[in-house]
Amino acid sequence: MMLSRSLVWLLAAAAVQAAKIAVSSPKVTISGKGAGVLQTETLSLTQKSESLTLGPTDTLKLTFQLTEGTPDGKGVQPHQTFLRFYDAASGEEGIQPVRVSSGGKAKFELNMAKPPPSLPPTSDAPLSVSLILGSFVHESAKYELFDLHVPASGTIAPHPDATQFAPQPEITHTFHAPQALPPRPVSAVGTALVFAPWVVLVGLMSRISIPLPNLFSTETLPFTILLGAFEGLLVWYWVGLRIGDVLLYGAVLAVPTVFAGNRALRATGRWRAGKR
Structure with missing residues (x-):
């Protein structure tokens, strides 16, 4: 009897462990500043939805419900829920956490007027948006949601010390060639010119009688x-x-x-x- 009860509990725990979190009612809304709602889409989790485009002042809102994959459909709060923004052209990615209530209601907002620092630098290429769920008691899941076109990032101003600590050109030393000696005839002429006045002076003094x-x-x-x-x-x-x-x-x-x-x-x- 005790063995059968233990077996039942183990089977129940295994079922919970293997249960997958169900995502229902995924919906995305794009609104513009002072223009109201611009676009509303219901997302498909079996295939990637059509690409979306955000303007410099637009706001994207994503909502969905998380429940256990059981008949009762009880709301669940995973240990980790976040969106991954991946730029396939540059290989850059950014991770944004998603707020999930204890009842499983999830909500995420992306305001392009104040983009989060974790959003990767963007160009003309779209960002691939994925939903990732992580839990200790449920099976982890990943869903490819849609491609998102956002305004290209501005040029990042270089840090003041970037040029100082950047690789510098190789230092090369230029040594002057040793001073060349003048030709012997030139040296002889110069020596003669230096000693000529002394020779004349000695010659003149020899003609003058100075008693010493x-x-x-x-x-x-x-x-x-x-x-x-x-x-x-x-x-x-x-x-x-x-x-x-x-x-x-x-x-x-x-x-x-x-x-x-x-x-x-x-x-x-x-x-x-x-x-x-």
């Missing part, structure tokens, strides 16, 4: 060498030294140069006093 009796004395020679070191430092700076290095080396040379210069001046003064 104390130039190589022990009191004057250090000062002369230090002055030559300063000249060499300037040449070195011109070739490759930095200004900071020149100032450092110049400060070091300045100390002995001052003392050597004072000593040379005193020696020159004594030499001039003795000559008189």
Whole structure:
């Protein structure tokens, strides 16, 4: 007896589980802003209905009744009820939930003046509208309702950071060719022009008799060498030294140069006093 009762309950549960939700009285209405009802259609669930067209300010209303596929036809509220808008041309889709009351009455509105964000971007191609029902205790169902023509979407303004984070062109580095040395004849002519005035100066000084009796004395020679070191430092700076290095080396040379210069001046003064 207990076994037969359990079997009856299992069969009843299986029947409920296998029961399919029935959709009755599916109806779609298109109304325009300030123009009343423009079109009313009763939909067929066995085959796709004729395509519908919405204007920029039109509103689509879809109503239907959901009942259990049993003789009593009790209203049922599925766990999930939504419409799928699919653009076959672009592959984009949008999902819109449908409000269903506890008694199974369903209602959906689509106002093109304020389209929902989930509506996919549209072009001239129609959107395929499907009704999908999902339930834990009933068999899920999907119905192809109709094709819907809606106004084409406007161009979406690019995000301010879109160009910054978009792929950038490859960075290429252009390196200048190394500086070419001038031909040897040109270098020789330039060197000759640089040293020519010095050759002329030395030649002229050789013709003038300038007595320098104390130039190589022990009191004057250090000062002369230090002055030559300063000249060499300037040449070195011109070739490759930095200004900071020149100032450092110049400060070091300045100390002995001052003392050597004072000593040379005193020696020159004594030499001039003795000559008189």
